Amino acid sequence: MTQALFNAYQPIAGAYDKLFVDGQPRPPFRRALEQLGAQTPSDFARSQALAERALLHQGVTFSVYSDSRGTEKIFPFCLIPRLIAAADFARLERGLVQRLTALGLFLDDVYGEQRILDANVVPRELVLGAAGYRAMLRGVKPAGGVRIHIAGVDLIRDPEGTWRVLEDNLRTPSGVSYVIENRVISKRVFPRALDAARVHRVDHYPTRLAEMLRSVAPVDSDPTAVVLTPGPYNSAYFEHTFLARTMGLELVQAPDLFVDKDQVFVRTTRGPRRVHVIYRRTDEAFLDPEVFRPDSVLGVPGLMRAYAAGNVAIANAPGNGIADDKAIYPFVPDMIRYYLAEEPILEQVPTYVCLRDEDRAYVVDHLDQLVVKAVDEAGGYGMLMGPQATSAERAEFRTRILADPRRYIAQPRVELSACPTWIADRGHVAPRRVDLRPYILTSREGPWVLPGGLTRVALVDGSYVVNSSQGGGSKDTWVLKGDAP
Amino acid sequence: MIISRVADHCFWFGRYVERAESTARMLAATQSLALDADLEPHACWRPIVVVSGEEDQFRERLAGGKDDDPVWGDGERVQDFMTWDTESGVSIVRSVTGARWNARAIRDVVSLEAWESINELHLWLDDGGKGEYREHRDAFYRRVRSLTQLTLGLLRSTMLHDDSLDFMWLGVLLERVNQTARMLDVHHHAFTAISQRHEVVDTALWLSLMRALSGFEPFMKQNQGKVTSDAVARFLIGEGRFPRSVAYCVESAHDRLRAIRPPAERELPGGQTLERLRLLDEWVQARRRGPEPGESIHELLTHVVDETGAICVSLGKELLGYG
Numbered sequence: 006m007t008q009a010l011f012n013a014y015q016p017i018a019g020a021y022d023k024l025f026v027d028g029q030p031r032p033p034f035r036r037a038l039e040q041l042g043a044q045t046p047s048d049f050a051r052s053q054a055l056a057e058r059a060l061l062h063q064g065v066t067f068s069v070y071s072d073s074r075g076t077e078k079i080f081p082f083c084l085i086p087r088l089i090a091a092a093d094f095a096r097l098e099r100g101l102v103q104r105l106t107a108l109g110l111f112l113d114d115v116y117g118e119q120r121i122l123d124a125n126v127v128p129r130e131l132v133l134g135a136a137g138y139r140a141m142l143r144g145v146k147p148a149g150g151v152r153i154h155i156a157g158v159d160l161i162r163d164p165e166g167t168w169r170v171l172e173d174n175l176r177t178p179s180g181v182s183y184v185i186e187n188r189v190i191s192k193r194v195f196p197r198a199l200d201a202a203r204v205h206r207v208d209h210y211p212t213r214l215a216e217m218l219r220s221v222a223p224v225d226s227d228p229t230a231v232v233l234t235p236g237p238y239n240s241a242y243f244e245h246t247f248l249a250r251t252m253g254l255e256l257v258q259a260p261d262l263f264v265d266k267d268q269v270f271v272r273t274t275r276g277p278r279r280v281h282v283i284y285r286r287t288d289e290a291f292l293d294p295e296v297f298r299p300d301s302v303l304g305v306p307g308l309m310r311a312y313a314a315g316n317v318a319i320a321n322a323p324g325n326g327i328a329d330d331k332a333i334y335p336f337v338p339d340m341i342r343y344y345l346a347e348e349p350i351l352e353q354v355p356t357y358v359c360l361r362d363e364d365r366a367y368v369v370d371h372l373d374q375l376v377v378k379a380v381d382e383a384g385g386y387g388m389l390m391g392p393q394a395t396s397a398e399r400a401e402f403r404t405r406i407l408a409d410p411r412r413y414i415a416q417p418r419v420e421l422s423a424c425p426t427w428i429a430d431r432g433h434v435a436p437r438r439v440d441l442r443p444y445i446l447t448s449r450e451g452p453w454v455l456p457g458g459l460t461r462v463a464l465v466d467g468s469y470v471v472n473s474s475q476g477g478g479s480k481d482t483w484v485l486k487g488d489a490p
Numbered sequence: 491m492i493i494s495r496v497a498d499h500c501f502w503f504g505r506y507v508e509r510a511e512s513t514a515r516m517l518a519a520t521q522s523l524a525l526d527a528d529l530e531p532h533a534c535w536r537p538i539v540v541v542s543g544e545e546d547q548f549r550e551r552l553a554g555g556k557d558d559d560p561v562w563g564d565g566e567r568v569q570d571f572m573t574w575d576t577e578s579g580v581s582i583v584r585s586v587t588g589a590r591w592n593a594r595a596i597r598d599v600v601s602l603e604a605w606e607s608i609n610e611l612h613l614w615l616d617d618g619g620k621g622e623y624r625e626h627r628d629a630f631y632r633r634v635r636s637l638t639q640l641t642l643g644l645l646r647s648t649m650l651h652d653d654s655l656d657f658m659w660l661g662v663l664l665e666r667v668n669q670t671a672r673m674l675d676v677h678h679h680a681f682t683a684i685s686q687r688h689e690v691v692d693t694a695l696w697l698s699l700m701r702a703l704s705g706f707e708p709f710m711k712q713n714q715g716k717v718t719s720d721a722v723a724r725f726l727i728g729e730g731r732f733p734r735s736v737a738y739c740v741e742s743a744h745d746r747l748r749a750i751r752p753p754a755e756r757e758l759p760g761g762q763t764l765e766r767l768r769l770l771d772e773w774v775q776a777r778r779r780g781p782e783p784g785e786s787i788h789e790l791l792t793h794v795v796d797e798t799g800a801i802c803v804s805l806g807k808e809l810l811g812y813g
Contacts, residue, residue, distance in 0.1 A: 018629075062605060062606050062609055062610050064603075064609050237591075237594050243597070246598045255493060256596075257493060261493050261495050271493055272811060274494055274653060274750065274751075275491040275761070278491065
């Protein structure tokens with residue numbers, strides 16, 4: 006079968022290709038790919054340019070921190086969707102529900118009885134000594150009983166096609182607005198392909214999010230929920246406004262809120278109004294200067310008192326950073342076994358914890374084969390890609406690891422799977438590496454997985470880094486409702 | 491009921507959109523006047539700078555500190571200043587940036603369509619607008635006007651008519667009172683000084699002012715072609731059916747504020763601002779046919795401009811969270 010758009014497509018040797026196998030579309034995706042492939046490259050280039058202009062006009066942008074002029078850019082994206090077969094996603098969904106259930110129990114435990122530390126399943130000093138562990142929150146039960154209201158879990162697929170969890174984001178995961186906006190564009194540009202493929206919708210996410218937020222309110226009738234943003238200069242500001250708008254909630258900044266008698270209020274043109282649920286998109290260090298940063302003028306003084314009194318729910322709960330700490334990650338499979346008495350459904354990437362003597366000895370001897378990550382950094386920063394690094398960079402990391410082993414973990418570099426991607430400056434389709442971030446909402450009733458997710462793509466040829474701050478883009482993710490025979 | 495900070499952004503969003511539109515309209519009308527009337531160039535262009543309130547800045551930065559520098563009559567320099575100067579508080583580019591910045595701070599409040607139209611204007615000024623300005627000046631001003639007018643229209647046709655829209659409209663109306671009053675004041679002063687004996691020039695000047703305020707056709711309808719300085723002043727001050735007259739804007743602003751802060755609800759903040767605006771409304775209504783005996787048009791308009799300024803300050807303190 007010859008297809009105009011995919012005619013010259015050559016998958017990367019040794020990487021799992023999402024859409025093609027042996028030069029043919031993977032069977033579940035055949036119908037969708039026939040529709041997509043019927044386009045010529047020049048049709049495609051035109052659609053791509055139109056879609057990018059629409060995003061810019063709508064202001065679907067992120068702010069570039071390094072640019073003092075407050076420049077905004079669109080998050081680069083590729084119109085060619087990433088498809089996931091129904092059976093694949095069903096397994097993923099079960100694995101994510103299991104994982105989030107265990108992580109929630111872990112947080113309740115470490116901020117409560119600490120049974121898992123007594124049982125020595127997770128080393129006590131690794132938890133209590135972590136920057137993400139907030140000792141002052143021990144014994145505080147969150148209103149509504151939920152701690153990980155919104156999670157974004159980063160997954161990759163290895164060369165055998167096995168999903169592996171790369172990291173859990175349990176504090177303020179971002180990106181879901183792009184999932185929804187990318188679908189709006191797909192609907193406009195590929196209505197027939199989307200129809201032929203029978204894809205799960207994603208646009209009900211804000212409704213589910215609003216329901217979840219109401220479900221954890223400390224009052225039964227008519228709770229007021231707000232979205233708390235650091236403001237227009239934050240790189241994810243578009244998403245904050247998007248979520249507030251699509252949920253119909255007020256978007257507030259810290260100075261709009263104040264605490265009186267352990268209750269939270271928002272300042273309005275008609276005087277104070279009570280707030281019951283805060284979906285915060287600010288870092289927890291800036292939630293309450295009375296508690297986290299006495300030197301800071303940012304935040305809402307007294308907020309943590311109101312939280313501890315059970316008068317306001319905060320999503321996600323402060324203190325979650327201990328559960329998505331990169332040094333705790335290697336212990337998640339043991340947590341699942343400990344709390345749920347089940348075998349983990351999802352694989353992880355084998356990880357060396359530099360705090361352990363034997364792991365550290367191995368890591369410093371094998372830096373040329375490993376990816377080293379600082380446990381307290383994100384966004385692709387503080388990272389050593391061993392196989393591509395210079396010997397000077399490796400020597401520097403060796404020194405850093407030996408000086409502060411608690412701060413580092415290392416993993417073998419896993420070959421990321423690839424997906425056909427439009428390369429605008431060459432006008433053709435080529436494979437680029439991708440990951441997947443599904444979103445999980447947890448209400449009082451338990452976790453729910455959005456059937457979709459953010460596919461991030463490393464647009465630079467040969468790159469493994471998908472972060473938007475480092476040349477990454479995104480793709481629409483089509484989760485199929487059923488797989489063709 | 492809305493968050494005070496949000497009310498502040500709404501108010502300034504309205505003011506900046508209105509300001510961008512009014513500057514574009516004024517520059518287009520003056521350009522046309524400069525081609526028609528036999529006027530000294532500085533008599534055409536200087537009033538524009540004076541109305542904008544940036545006279546001192548223009549004198550210092552462009553006219554070498556002098557009042558007789560030829561730059562005051564240089565239409566290109568004045569237009570550049572009023573369109574692109576990023577330090578002038580009234581230039582089109584500053585107003586559009588300000589409108590867009592405020593709208594972006596309340597993206598969850600401004601309707602998507604209204605946001606897109608102001609964002610499109612902002613992006614265009616940074617890109618295609620520069621060439622359009624050089625090559626098709628009139629089309630440039632038309633585009634600025636049509637996108638700002640589209641924005642204002644979309645606010646009313648796509649947003650909930652609640653407090654946030656009332657604050658935006660309050661911003662639009664108070665900005666407009668200010669613009670009309672200052673333009674009339676400056677032109678009234680300048681025109682009566684230069685053209686006492688040239689009836690044709692006189693008429694051209696007044697009609698140009700009416701065009702700058704989109705009032706040409708309504709005025710002609712109202713006055714059947716009889717153009718005198720008194721008739722123009724009466725129309726722009728007192729014609730309650732003309733949406734840019736002082737009387738109309740003050741009365742409508744008063745209506746908006748009453749919707750935001752009903753007079754009967756005395757426990758709510760905003761009482762002093764409401765009372766001050768009520769008094770101004772009453773004062774202007776008493777002068778719909780012109781100034782009181784012994785009062786000049788200049789005095790009347792100065793009172794309007796000063797009171798509007800004081801009302802904005804009071805509004806900031808009581809309702810917009812300025813402390």
